[in-house]
Amino acid sequence: MKFRKASAAAAAAVALAVTATACGGSDSGGGDDKKITIGIKFDQPGLGLKTPDGKYEGFDVDVATYVAKELGYDAKDITWKQSPSAERENLIKNGDVKFVVASYSINDKRKKEVDFAGPYLLAHQDLLVRADDSSITKAEDLNTKKLCSVTGSTSAQNVKDKLAPKADLLEQGGYSECLTGLENKAVDALTTDDSILAGYAAQKEHQGKFKLVGLKMSDEKYGIGLKKGDKDLQAKINKALEKMVSDGTWDQLVQKNFGPANYKNEPAPKIEETS
Structure with a gap:
């Protein structure tokens, strides 16, 4: 009887372990x-x-x-x-x-x-502008321009605090809103990491409309x-x-x-x- 009870307990322990493994497989x-x-x-x-x-x-x-x-x-x-x-x-x-x-x-x-x-x-932090805009070639050019970025962006504050304090900064909920504003000429430039800007500019519906200025305002x-x-x-x-x-x-x-x-x-x- 003792042997049978021990066997039953061991089997239960194994079953419990298998169940735990199955439950914990891919959710962690x-x-x-x-x-x-x-x-x-x-x-x-x-x-x-x-x-x-x-x-x-x-x-x-x-x-x-x-x-x-x-x-x-x-x-x-x-x-x-x-x-x-x-x-x-x-x-x-x-x-x-x-x-x-x-x-x-x-x-x-x-x-x-x-x-x-x-x-x-x-x-690197960079600027995205309209493809036909040659008036922005350096960060200081933003002092007379409208700059867009997302709310709370460190990129935007970097420009305002260090590079172009007189820039007219517009903060939006997302980069898509900034891109729409850039296309409609409501803003003159969008700033964040160049890889993110390139990703947006490379979309089929945006190809040929925008260009990166090529600045290196930070290392990311x-x-x-x-x-x-x-x-x-x-x-x-x-x-x-x-x-x-x-x-x-x-x-x-x-x-x-x-x-x-x-x-x-x-x-x-x-x-x-x-x-």
Whole structure:
């Protein structure tokens, strides 16, 4: 009887463990071996965009897909999770995603909460203007112009505080509103990272309408955010990024996603985040 009771208890324990594994498989950033959850932006053309038909496209999406494949996951194994700027650290720390690839600039404040792999892209703050506008060639030209950016943007404040204090700043809820204003001549320029601007300008409906001025008003090193202390994953992602550059894929992805905007990208940056 004692043997039978022990066997029953063991069987129950095994069943409970199997159930727990099944329940915890892919909802915590890809816990099982078959699925992985990756954080991206859903609303940034050229970087991370969820299209009306439910597909995902952009440079960040392509980079994330390449890295995932090097980690052993096919594209069909990926679950994409929307990762707004303000939520990226929480999603990583809570285990909702395995890693985040979302125009995620590496800085000291963020490194206190999460670790990074990379960088995989060096972007700069720039200006987007109408293609036929030759009156804006430097930041100081904005002193007599209307500048648009999103509410609370550090890019806009950088211009107002340091470069063109007399610029007429209009803040909108999103970059799309700024783009509409730029096209309709309600504003003269839009400012944020050049990679984001190139993504918008490269959209089919916008091709030929806008141009990047080509200023380098800041350095933004995009990294892949992951849970703090996960050095094994960091090393594996860095290895994947190095391979992506060496096999030519990185250049192909830049051209694919930003080429139509004549984006003059920097060369692939060297891996810096290793500890």
